[in-house]
Amino acid sequence: MIYALGPQGSYTEKAARIFAKLISGKVRLLPSIYDVFEAVTRKNLGVVPVENSIEGSVTLTMDLLLEFPVKIFGEVSIEIRHCLIGYNMEKIRKVVSHPQALAQCRKFIRERGWEVESVESTSTAVQLVARLKREDVAAIGPKEAAELYGVPVLMEDIQDYENNKTRFILIGHQEIENPLRCNGFPKKSSIIVELKENKPGSLYRALGEFANRGINLTRIESRPSRKDLGLYYFYIDYEFYPRDDELMEALRKHASFIKHLGTYCVIEGDLRV
Amino acid sequence: MIYALGPQGSYTEKAARIFAKLISGKVRLLPSIYDVFEAVTRKNLGVVPVENSIEGSVTLTMDLLLEFPVKIFGEVSIEIRHCLIGYNMEKIRKVVSHPQALAQCRKFIRERGWEVESVESTSTAVQLVARLKREDVAAIGPKEAAELYGVPVLMEDIQDYENNKTRFILIGHQEIENPLRCNGFPKKSSIIVELKENKPGSLYRALGEFANRGINLTRIESRPSRKDLGLYYFYIDYEFYPRDDELMEALRKHASFIKHLGTYCVIEGDLRV
Numbered sequence A, B: 001m002i003y004a005l006g007p008q009g010s011y012t013e014k015a016a017r018i019f020a021k022l023i024s025g026k027v028r029l030l031p032s033i034y035d036v037f038e039a040v041t042r043k044n045l046g047v048v049p050v051e052n053s054i055e056g057s058v059t060l061t062m063d064l065l066l067e068f069p070v071k072i073f074g075e076v077s078i079e080i081r082h083c084l085i086g087y088n089m090e091k092i093r094k095v096v097s098h099p100q101a102l103a104q105c106r107k108f109i110r111e112r113g114w115e116v117e118s119v120e121s122t123s124t125a126v127q128l129v130a131r132l133k134r135e136d137v138a139a140i141g142p143k144e145a146a147e148l149y150g151v152p153v154l155m156e157d158i159q160d161y162e163n164n165k166t167r168f169i170l171i172g173h174q175e176i177e178n179p180l181r182c183n184g185f186p187k188k189s190s191i192i193v194e195l196k197e198n199k200p201g202s203l204y205r206a207l208g209e210f211a212n213r214g215i216n217l218t219r220i221e222s223r224p225s226r227k228d229l230g231l232y233y234f235y236i237d238y239e240f241y242p243r244d245d246e247l248m249e250a251l252r253k254h255a256s257f258i259k260h261l262g263t264y265c266v267i268e269g270d271l272r273v
Helices: A011-023 A033-041 A058-067 A099-104 A106-112 A122-132 A143-149 A202-211 A244-251 B011-023 B033-041 B058-067 B099-104 B106-112 B122-132 B143-149 B202-211 B244-251
Strands: A002-005 A027-030 A045-049 A070-079 A083-085 A094-097 A115-118 A137-141 A153-155 A165-173 A187-195 A217-224 A232-239 A255-268 B002-005 B027-030 B045-049 B070-079 B083-085 B094-097 B115-118 B137-141 B153-155 B165-173 B187-195 B217-224 B232-239 B255-268
Touching: A002 A011, A002 A033, A011 A027, A011 A045, A011 A070, A011 A165, A027 A033, A033 A045, A033 A058, A033 A070, A033 A165, A033 B099, A058 A070, A058 A217, A058 A232, A058 A255, A083 A122, A083 A143, A094 A099, A094 A122, A099 A106, A099 A115, A099 A137, A099 B033, A122 A137, A122 A143, A137 A143, A187 A202, A187 A244, A202 A232, A202 A244, A202 B202, A244 A255, B002 B011, B002 B033, B011 B027, B011 B045, B011 B070, B011 B165, B027 B033, B033 B045, B033 B058, B033 B070, B033 B165, B058 B070, B058 B217, B058 B232, B058 B255, B083 B122, B083 B143, B094 B099, B094 B122, B099 B106, B099 B115, B099 B137, B122 B137, B122 B143, B137 B143, B187 B202, B187 B244, B202 B232, B202 B244, B244 B255
Parallel strands: A002 A027, A002 A045, A070 A255, A094 A115, A094 A137, B002 B027, B002 B045, B070 B255, B094 B115, B094 B137
Antiparallel strands: A045 A165, A070 A165, A083 A137, A083 A153, A187 A232, A187 A255, A217 A232, A217 B217, B045 B165, B070 B165, B083 B137, B083 B153, B187 B232, B187 B255, B217 B232
C-alpha cells in the first residue's frame, strides 16, 4: 500500500498515482505528512512533498526524514499547471483556492479584477465550487480535482510563470527493499550530514569531498539542529556516484553524523504512465 | 506602515508587532505573501515568514526576494509555542488547527485519543472554536489568538518538541533607508548567487571565498532557477563581515548574478518589547 498526503485530487495524490503505476501499487490518502511517515514505519510505502510550491511543508518532511527509520525510494517532479475550474467564464466574480495557488496566478486574477478567497487546499476549493454550483464562484486547482468533483475546466495553464515544479518523494521503511526500477531514469542520492565543527570553512571542506570526485550536487540545504543553537544539519542531494561507500568514508572525517537516505530514480511527472 | 501576512492572531502578526515596537510603526495585515511584497514596492515595510514551520511558504518568499526590488531590514525568530484553546479540558473530543500545528502536537493529541480536523490557519481554528462555543471542540494555536477571540487557554506549550523556531523577515524597498537599529543584536547578511558554471566543484570554489576569510555561513539553500533545468540559485546567509564589498568582488569571479539582500539585525522573538 502507498500512503500519500491527501486530500483527493491534490498534487501529492497525482505524484502517488505515478509511483503506483510504476510499481503496481494502490494509493490510500492520509490527512498529514506525519501520518504518512507513521504508516511507512509499519512497512508501507509513502508519498510526501519535499519541495513546497503549493501544499505541504518542506521543513516538516525534512525533519521527519531525519527522525524516522525511512529511506527515499524515488522522486517525481510535477509541473504545477493550474486550471480555472467553474461553470461560466463570463460570470465569475470570485476565485477560491489555496493561498499559494492564488499567489501563483496573481497576475491572471488581477487582470480580470476578481476577488479571491483562501481555503485549505486546491482540492477543497474545487469541492466547494462543486457544492455551491454558482456561476460567479470559480476555483483554481489541478485538472484531476475538476474531473473528480465534476466541475468543468474553463481554462488551463493559468499560472503566471512556467517551469513551476514541485517535487515529491516515495519513501519506505529502511529495512524493506525498494520496489522501484529505474529503467533509464537518472539516479541520485540523498544524505543528511551534521558537521563535526561549527567553524568557518567546515562546510567548504566537506564539499571538497564531492568536488574532488567530480560529483555534481543537485541540492543543498541547511536546517538548524533542534539540539543546540548554531548547529546545523545539511541535506545534500547529488548525482549518482558508483563508489558511494568510499565517498561516505571520506565524509565521515568531517561529520559527527551521517544518514544515508538512499540512491533512487528521478522521474519526470509529465510522463504518461 | 508595516504590511504583514495575516490572518490576525497568526505567528507572522506576532513577528510584525515585534518589529513595529522597535521602529514605532503600525501593522496592517494582508492575505498573501505576494500582497506583502507588492505593498513593499510602494515604499512600505513588510513582514513575511522565511522559514516555514507553521504557515506561509519559504519557497514563495525566496522566489519573491529574487523577483522584487526589496532588501531585508531585519530578522526575528519566534519560538513556536502551541496552546490548547477551548472551554473544558475534560470534555474535548476534537481539536482543530492548521495541519502543521496538528502534526507538531501529534503525540500530545494521540495520548488523549482526540479526533483532529484541519483548517486554513491556527487563527481560523481559534475563531471557529469561539464561534461554535462547544466544550467538545478545542483549537491549537498561539496565545495571542486565544486573547483576540476571547477563548480560554487550557494548556500552554503542548508541542511535542522544544526549540521549534520559525523565522520571519522585515523587508523594504531597496531604495528606502532601513529604520531598524541593531543596538547590540548580532548582524548578518543575505545574498542570492547564480554560479557561472553548473559543474562539480563550482559551489565549492565559491564557498572558498567565505572560508578563506573566516566567515561563518548561517544558512545555505539551493533553489532551481526558473530559466533552465539544472541551473540553481544559492541563498546564502553569513555572519556580519566588515569588508563586504571586497567579499562581493571576490564572489563575482564565480557568479553570473549576485543580489545582495542587505546586512541586518537578528532579533530573538522572546524578547519582551
